[in-house]
Structure formats: C-alpha cells, structure tokens
Amino acid sequence: MSLVDALRAVVGERQVLVDADVRAPFEVDWTRRFRGSAAAVVRPGSADEVVAVLRACAEHGAAVVPQGGNTGLVGGSVPRGGEVVLSLTRLTGLGQVDRASLQVDAGAGVTLAALQGRARAAGLDAGVDIAARDSATVGGLVACDAGGVRAVRHGTVRARVAGLEAVLADGSIVRRTSGLLKDNAGYDLPGLLVGSEGTLGVITAVRWRLVARHDARALALVPLASLAEAAELLAAVRPLLPSLDACEFFTDEGLSLVLEHLRASAPVELRAAAYVLIECAAAADPLEELAAAFEAAGVEDALIADDTTGRERLWRLREAHTEAISAAGIPHKLDVGVPIDRLAPFAAAVHEAMPPDARVILFGHLGDGNVHVNVLGPDPDDDAVDEAVLRLVAGHGGTISAEHGIGVAKAGWLHLTREPGEIAAMRAIKAALDPGGLLNPGAVLA
Amino acid sequence: MSLVDALRAVVGERQVLVDADVRAPFEVDWTRRFRGSAAAVVRPGSADEVVAVLRACAEHGAAVVPQGGNTGLVGGSVPRGGEVVLSLTRLTGLGQVDRASLQVDAGAGVTLAALQGRARAAGLDAGVDIAARDSATVGGLVACDAGGVRAVRHGTVRARVAGLEAVLADGSIVRRTSGLLKDNAGYDLPGLLVGSEGTLGVITAVRWRLVARHDARALALVPLASLAEAAELLAAVRPLLPSLDACEFFTDEGLSLVLEHLRASAPVELRAAAYVLIECAAAADPLEELAAAFEAAGVEDALIADDTTGRERLWRLREAHTEAISAAGIPHKLDVGVPIDRLAPFAAAVHEAMPPDARVILFGHLGDGNVHVNVLGPDPDDDAVDEAVLRLVAGHGGTISAEHGIGVAKAGWLHLTREPGEIAAMRAIKAALDPGGLLNPGAVLA
Numbered sequence: 001m002s003l004v005d006a007l008r009a010v011v012g013e014r015q016v017l018v019d020a021d022v023r024a025p026f027e028v029d030w031t032r033r034f035r036g037s038a039a040a041v042v043r044p045g046s047a048d049e050v051v052a053v054l055r056a057c058a059e060h061g062a063a064v065v066p067q068g069g070n071t072g073l074v075g076g077s078v079p080r081g082g083e084v085v086l087s088l089t090r091l092t093g094l095g096q097v098d099r100a101s102l103q104v105d106a107g108a109g110v111t112l113a114a115l116q117g118r119a120r121a122a123g124l125d126a127g128v129d130i131a132a133r134d135s136a137t138v139g140g141l142v143a144c145d146a147g148g149v150r151a152v153r154h155g156t157v158r159a160r161v162a163g164l165e166a167v168l169a170d171g172s173i174v175r176r177t178s179g180l181l182k183d184n185a186g187y188d189l190p191g192l193l194v195g196s197e198g199t200l201g202v203i204t205a206v207r208w209r210l211v212a213r214h215d216a217r218a219l220a221l222v223p224l225a226s227l228a229e230a231a232e233l234l235a236a237v238r239p240l241l242p243s244l245d246a247c248e249f250f251t252d253e254g255l256s257l258v259l260e261h262l263r264a265s266a267p268v269e270l271r272a273a274a275y276v277l278i279e280c281a282a283a284a285d286p287l288e289e290l291a292a293a294f295e296a297a298g299v300e301d302a303l304i305a306d307d308t309t310g311r312e313r314l315w316r317l318r319e320a321h322t323e324a325i326s327a328a329g330i331p332h333k334l335d336v337g338v339p340i341d342r343l344a345p346f347a348a349a350v351h352e353a354m355p356p357d358a359r360v361i362l363f364g365h366l367g368d369g370n371v372h373v374n375v376l377g378p379d380p381d382d383d384a385v386d387e388a389v390l391r392l393v394a395g396h397g398g399t400i401s402a403e404h405g406i407g408v409a410k411a412g413w414l415h416l417t418r419e420p421g422e423i424a425a426m427r428a429i430k431a432a433l434d435p436g437g438l439l440n441p442g443a444v445l446a
Numbered sequence: 447m448s449l450v451d452a453l454r455a456v457v458g459e460r461q462v463l464v465d466a467d468v469r470a471p472f473e474v475d476w477t478r479r480f481r482g483s484a485a486a487v488v489r490p491g492s493a494d495e496v497v498a499v500l501r502a503c504a505e506h507g508a509a510v511v512p513q514g515g516n517t518g519l520v521g522g523s524v525p526r527g528g529e530v531v532l533s534l535t536r537l538t539g540l541g542q543v544d545r546a547s548l549q550v551d552a553g554a555g556v557t558l559a560a561l562q563g564r565a566r567a568a569g570l571d572a573g574v575d576i577a578a579r580d581s582a583t584v585g586g587l588v589a590c591d592a593g594g595v596r597a598v599r600h601g602t603v604r605a606r607v608a609g610l611e612a613v614l615a616d617g618s619i620v621r622r623t624s625g626l627l628k629d630n631a632g633y634d635l636p637g638l639l640v641g642s643e644g645t646l647g648v649i650t651a652v653r654w655r656l657v658a659r660h661d662a663r664a665l666a667l668v669p670l671a672s673l674a675e676a677a678e679l680l681a682a683v684r685p686l687l688p689s690l691d692a693c694e695f696f697t698d699e700g701l702s703l704v705l706e707h708l709r710a711s712a713p714v715e716l717r718a719a720a721y722v723l724i725e726c727a728a729a730a731d732p733l734e735e736l737a738a739a740f741e742a743a744g745v746e747d748a749l750i751a752d753d754t755t756g757r758e759r760l761w762r763l764r765e766a767h768t769e770a771i772s773a774a775g776i777p778h779k780l781d782v783g784v785p786i787d788r789l790a791p792f793a794a795a796v797h798e799a800m801p802p803d804a805r806v807i808l809f810g811h812l813g814d815g816n817v818h819v820n821v822l823g824p825d826p827d828d829d830a831v832d833e834a835v836l837r838l839v840a841g842h843g844g845t846i847s848a849e850h851g852i853g854v855a856k857a858g859w860l861h862l863t864r865e866p867g868e869i870a871a872m873r874a875i876k877a878a879l880d881p882g883g884l885l886n887p888g889a890v891l892a
Contacts, residue, residue: 101785402626
C-alpha cells in the first residue's frame with residue numbers, strides 16, 4: 001500500500017490532502033519566509049488516529065512535520081521537502097473548567113483565544129497571551145514553550161502545563177491528563193516534550209492550569225535616560241510589586257518609528273532614551289501598590305493610566321513596534337534573551353556591530369530579559385547580520401531563542417549558547433526517542 | 447590507581463571517607479529503613495571536582511549514589527551496596543538576591559532553611575516549605591521535585607528552578623544559570639533533571655526563583671460530613687481565593703489520634719468526618735477574601751484564626767499527624783496522589799481493602815490531591831499492604847508518588863501508573879544519558 005493510501009485508511013480520504021492547491025496553505029508559514037512541498041497533509045481527528053498515522057509513516061520511512069496554527073516564526077511547522085504534514089487542528093475538544101484544580105482539558109487544536117474564552121467564562125484567566133491568539137493552538141504553544149508579555153508573572157507556557165497527552169515516534173502514548181499538580185513518579189516526559197518543537201513527540205491534548213483573573217489594572221510609562229536605568233528601575237520596584245503583570249521596554253529609535261507610523265505625537269514632552277511600561281493587575285487597587293513602589297524607588301517622572309482608554313493608548317506605543325518596523329522595510333528579526341543586568345551592554349554592542357547606516361531597534365519584555373532585535377538596512381538575506389547578533393547574545397550570557405523557538409531558522413546556531421556536552425545529550429535523547437529521525441527532521445538539531 | 451586513590455587525587459584525602467564509622471551516617475537514611483555499605487563517601491567542594499569524581503568513577507566502573515541532606519523517604523540517597531556516595535553538602539555557596547529577576551544562586555548543598563533566610567532578608571519568600579527544611583538541601587529538593595503545603599499556590603520545586611548546573615554521567619556539564627525565564631533553545635535538560643532523583647545527572651547548583659512574601663494570613667478549619675464534601679468545598683471556594691496559600695485535609699480517625707497524642711480536646715464541638723484547613727496569605731487583609739468566599743459558598747460552620755497563636759493551634763492538628771501516628775505504632779506510609787474529585791472514593795476503597803482491625807489514616811494536601819496514606823496494624827514488612835494501596839491509586843487515575851519520589855522503595859511499582867511505552871521511553875533516556883548505568887542504579891527504574 002502506498003503511504004497516501006495507508007494514511008487514507010487511517011483518517012479517511014477527505015482528511016488526506018494531496019492536491020497542490022489544497023496543500024498550499026500548510027506548506028508555507030505566515031511570514032512567507034519558510035516553505036516546502038509536502039508528500040501529503042493529514043488531518044487526524046483523535047489521538048488514536050495520530051498513533052496510526054505515525055505508525056504508517058514509520059512503516060513507510062516517511063518524515064513527519066507536526067503543525068498547529070502555523071503561526072511560528074522559525075520555520076518549525078512547515079515542510080522542508082517531501083515530509084508528511086500532520087495537522088492537529090481538528091483536535092478541538094475543550095472541557096469544562098475543573099473548579100477544584102483550576103484546570104481545563106484542551107485538545108491540541110484548540111486556539112488560545114478559545115481557551116481564553118473558556119477561562120474567562122469561569123472567572124479565571126489562561127495565564128498566557130500572544131498576538132497570534134486567534135490562530136495559535138494549544139499544541140503549538142506547548143510544543144514551542146511560548147512566552148508573551150505575561151510570562152514575567154506566570155512563567156512561560158511550560159508553567160501552564162498540568163499534564164499532557166502525546167504520541168511518541170513509535171506510536172506509544174504518553175498520557176498524563178489527571179491534572180495531578182504533584183506527580184514525581186519517574187522522569188518528566190511531559191516536561192521534556194514542552195519546547196521540543198515536535199521533534200520528540202506529537203502533542204495531542206493538554207491539561208491546562210488556569211490562573212486567577214485580575215480585572216483591576218494600572219499602567220505606568222516611565223521615561224529614562226538609558227537602558228541601564230531601565231534595569232535599575234526594575235530592580236528597585238520589582239520586590240515591591242507582587243501584582244506585577246507585565247514589564248516591557250522600548251527605546252527612542254523604536255518610539256520614533258512608531259509615532260511616525262501612527263502619525264501621533266509623543267506622550268511625554270521630554271523625549272527619553274529608553275521607556276519602561278510597568279503594568280500591575282490585581283483583584284482591586286493595584287494603583288496604590290504601584291504608586292507606593294514608585295515613591296520608594298524615587299520615580300518622579302511617570303505617565304500613569306488606570307482607565308482602559310489610557311492604558312490602551314500607552315500599550316499601543318509598545319504593540320505597534322512590529323507593524324511600524326515592517327512598514328519601514330524588511331528587517332532582520334531576532335528573538336533572544338539576555339540577563340536583565342546585561343541588557344544595556346548588549347544593546348550597545350549590537351548598535352556598535354551593525355553598519356553605521358542600519359536602523360537598530362530593540363524592544364521587548366524587560367521583566368524576563370527577552371529582547372526582540374530588529375535591524376533595518378542590511379540585506380535581509382544576509383545571515384552574517386543574524387549571526388553577529390547571536391554571537392553577541394552568547395557573549396552576554398544569553399540565549400539565541402527566548403520565546404519563538406529554534407525551528408529550522410536557528411538550528412545551525414544552537415552551539416552558540418549550548419555547550420557541546422549539552423548538545424550531545426540532546427542528540428542522544430533524540431536518538432533514543434526517535435531512532436529513525438522521522439519527527440520534524442532538521443528542526444532544533446541541525 | 448585504586449578508585450579510592452583516584453578520588454583522593456581529586457578532592458584531597460580528607461574528603462574521601464573510607465572508615466566504616468565515619469561512613470556510617472551516609473549509609474543509612476533517617477527513617478533507618480534503607481541502608482547499605484558504601485565503597486567510599488566522597489565530598490567534592492566544587493562542580494569541577496564533581497566532574498572529576500564522576501570521570502574517576504566511570505573509569506573504575508564504580509556506581510555513584512548522589513546524596514544531599516539525606517532526608518529522603520524512599521531510599522534514593524543511600525547506597526544499596528558497594529557504590530560511591532557522592533555527598534554534595536560542601537557546595538554551600540549562596541548568592542545575593544537579584545532584585546530585578548527575584549532569583550538567587552544556591553549551591554546544591556545549601557539547606558532549604560538557609561535559602562529561606564536569604565529570601566526573607568530580601569523581603570521575599572523561597573516559595574517552598576517542608577518539615578525537613580534544616581537538613582534538606584537545594585540539590586535534593588530539586589532532584590526529587592519536592593512538594594510541601596505551599597505547592598497549591600506556587601507549584602512544586604520544579605516551578606522554582608530558573609536554571610541549574612549539573613554534571614552528566616560522562617562528566618559533561620549542563621550549565622544554565624543565567625536565570626533566563628524565557629529560554630527555549632533546545633530541549634529542557636534542566637527540567638528533565640528535576641525529579642530524576644540523581645539517575646540522569648548530579649545537580650551542583652540551582653538558580654532559584656523566589657516569590658513575593660505574604661505576611662498577612664488567615665486560616666479556617668472547616669468540619670465536614672465527608673471527604674466528598676471536602677472536594678466540593680474546594681471547588682466552591684477556590685476560584686474565589688486568589689490568595690489561597692494552603693489547603694489541607696484530615697479525617698476523624700487522624701484527629702482522634704492527634705488529640706489523644708497531644709492530650710488536647712477537639713477544637714470544634716460537633717465532631718465531623720472530615721476537616722479542611724484553608725489558609726490565605728496576602729500583603730494585607732486575606733480575611734476579607736476568605737470570608738467573602740465562604741459566604742458565597744454557603745459555609746457556615748468554620749473556625750477562623752487570623753492571629754499567630756490561633757493559626758498555630760489549628761495547624762498543629764494537621765502537623766501532629768506524623769508524630770501521633772508514629773507514637774501509635776509502625777505504620778505503612780505511602781505518599782500518593784489522586785485527582786481531587788476521586789479522593790473520597792479512593793479513601794473508601796482503601797478502608798475497604800485493609801483488614802478490619804487496621805487503623806487507616808489519610809491526610810495531606812487537598813489542593814493538589816496529595817494523600818499520605820498511613821495504615822497501622824498489619825505487619826510493617828508486608829509489601830502486599832503497600833501494593834494493595836498503590837493498585838487502588840492506579841485504579842483511581844492517580845500517581846504512586848506525589849512528592850516523595852520513587853527511589854528504590856517504589857521502583858518495582860512504577861508500572862502501576864505509567865504505561866509500558868512511557869517506561870520504555872524513560873529507559874531509553876536513561877540509557878542515552880548514562881549508558882554505563884552508573885548513576886544511582888536501582889532508583890526510579892528497577
């Protein structure tokens with residue numbers, strides 16, 4: 001039996017897409033930077049079907065690229081050429097919220113927006129938010145250990161995983177969906193699968209830990225003379241802010257571009273070199289906590305908003321960075337992380353390393369040292385620019401990927417921030433769990 | 447060169463203990479249930495020395511049992527016979543609290559009490575507490591993914607690990623101590639080492655995530671007609687209690703024993719079948735939140751304490767269980783977990799399965815379904831009693847270990863709550879990272 005026939009026998013003819021035009025949307029990522037041709041796109045409707053699909057692929061020696069909402073930024077969910085794309089979007093089962101454990105069961109194909117809706121209806125919160133919420137799926141978020149602006153409070157997606165169900169390369173199932181917060185019987189296979197980007201197993205369902213919902217919010221925009229002052233501000237106020245919910249930063253370069261793009265004027269009269277957005281959220285009254293922390297830290301110059309309109313106006317300055325940069329050209333975009341106290345020297349080093357006519361824009365999540373590096377000017381296809389930035393990341397004790405993942409885009413650079421012994425251990429684990437190398441080949445490990 | 451000479455060459459003669467009486471305290475656990483003779487006890491003073499010790503042991507084909515404070519309950523840190531005990535208690539480096547990230551670097555040998563002290567001095571909290579805090583070490587807590595009463599709020603020790611340094615069997619070092627909250631570059635080797643009980647690597651240092659300190663506390667003891675009502679109570683109030691800090695349970699059997707042991711009278715006039723302790727902690731005023739939640743849930747009969755004396759008196763009823771049970775005989779003690787909504791049927795099944803003259807006492811952490819099963823009466827050496835309980839755990843969708851670990855005590859029963867495919871994956875990982883099988887042989891995987 002041919003591979004396609006074998007797949008049809010498992011999921012039915014309608015769920016195996018072979019026509020080029022029907023496959024097309026599954027073969028390219030949304031940035032259009034990564035694309036490849038798939039042998040077929042298969043859309044199983046249950047974990048058992050995923051087992052059967054993986055077994056069929058193993059029998060045919062066919063490589064498999066798992067795919068969720070296909071919103072990734074590092075080419076990890078599109079075929080490189082000839083693989084079977086395993087789309088999980090039909091696994092949309094979404095349970096009722098368990099009020100005793102504050103957990104909910106979600107199929108891998110449930111979108112983040114749907115999960116957030118279910119949480120809100122129970123008076124709770126999903127604990128994670130990213131811009132791609134309407135398309136990004138639970139399975140993809142977990143496979144990539146996504147981050148976002150709320151990680152400073154709740155951790156990355158890893159912290160939301162109370163358990164999961166996944167299918168390993170040999171078709172065996174890891175099933176830990178009882179929602180046991182404490183379960184240290186043997187190795188944490190679910191934890192190993194989180195962030196493994198589909199190279200060690202295919203996630204089919206997640207037991208998701210919800211968090212308390214905080215409806216009262218207060219936001220401050222603090223203009224500062226340097227990124228070094230931004231890190232100092234955080235150190236001064238963070239221990240005083242148990243309700244800290246987000247801590248973002250951007251610089252004058254980015255703000256200029258944003259204001260130009262939005263045709264708006266600066267919200268602060270005195271233009272500064274760096275800006276920090278600090279948001280607190282609580283059941284009630286976070287403004288008082290924020291004001292007390294600012295007084296203790298000697299912060300005098302801050303724009304504070306505690307109503308929705310004011311907050312949205314300030315958040316827009318941060319959130320419009322991506323579109324403002326895209327409007328200005330095709331940038332080199334790198335998601336990296338550095339220890340918070342190295343942010344300023346890292347930023348200076350990046351500016352210095354880039355050509356004098358380049359526009360270097362850094363912004364991101366100050367609270368967890370997650371920096372989005374954007375460079376406008378140099379040829380977008382010149383990998384030397386990316387590599388130069390990543391080498392500086394390594395030199396400052398950082399990571400070449402904070403929240404986007406390694407995918408195929410950065411697999412060749414993993415050695416920059418991982419020791420040879422660590423990479424050898426990763427390769428040994430990959431070989432142990434997927435000896436045929438059929439799960440998402442080329443992603444994570446080059 | 448002999449193994450002992452090779453070890454002496456690494457750490458110096460004084461740090462290799464070979465005399466039987468000097469080795470003795472390292473060869474038996476504190477319950478005196480597990481013991482074995484060690485070839486030597488070696489006490490390295492740095493991660494580099496750990497590397498050299500592991501390399502020397504590998505050259506001599508000598509098995510190694512890593513040991514922290516030796517407070518474990520499942521025999522995972524004492525020799526079975528002839529291994530080298532690798533004691534990490536000299537790794538006591540403890541850094542200053544990083545206020546921007548709320549993290550602190552701690553050597554594997556730092557005690558939990560010392561870590562808690564450092565956190566408190568910075569106005570923060572370690573986020574974990576267990577009774578053995580004065581002896582239990584950071585390395586041991588992480589290797590076993592310890593739990594405790596605060597896990598309902600902060601998660602288990604796993605959630606406290608912002609990074610770690612560990613030595614693998616081949617002497618290579620996993621070093622992720624930059625404290626990057628977001629770092630998804632490659633597989634989460636630190637996460638795999640958490641809870642692996644020294645079978646995949648030796649943890650030498652941890653980057654620990656601290657949490658906010660909550661000084662205002664309110665505690666309620668709620669008498670209920672059944673354990674089923676306890677689970678219902680939790681489901682009714684939990685979504686209303688963002689400041690929930692602990693949620694414990696015990697039953698009339700345990701309380702009788704405790705009151706007898708303490709020679710005290712019952713704190714509630716009407717004796718009940720089950721009791722729930724609910725503690726909230728916040729920067730200020732958790733009592734109001736607690737009272738509002740109880741009103742919404744229709745709880746009328748509760749003892750509430752918001753001063754230190756009153757809280758200590760109520761907590762004593764829960765905390766005295768272990769000593770009261772020990773005073774009454776040598777019990778079968780099993781640390782297990784079941785989904786919260788299965789607690790009542792599980793408890794009924796355990797009572798039914800035990801001999802009629804046995805005293806069956808269940809208590810523990812309701813908020814995370816962690817049950818400590820104690821059975822007084824049957825021969826303490828009769829493994830059939832333990833196995834019967836663990837089979838019931840499996841039948842109720844639970845885990846045979848919640849917070850104590852598998853060690854050697856439960857390795858033979860791992861298959862009860864882990865699928866064959868999962869155990870095969872664990873064995874494959876073990877073989878990949880420790881092909882010689884030299885790290886803590888016999889623990890976790892039989």
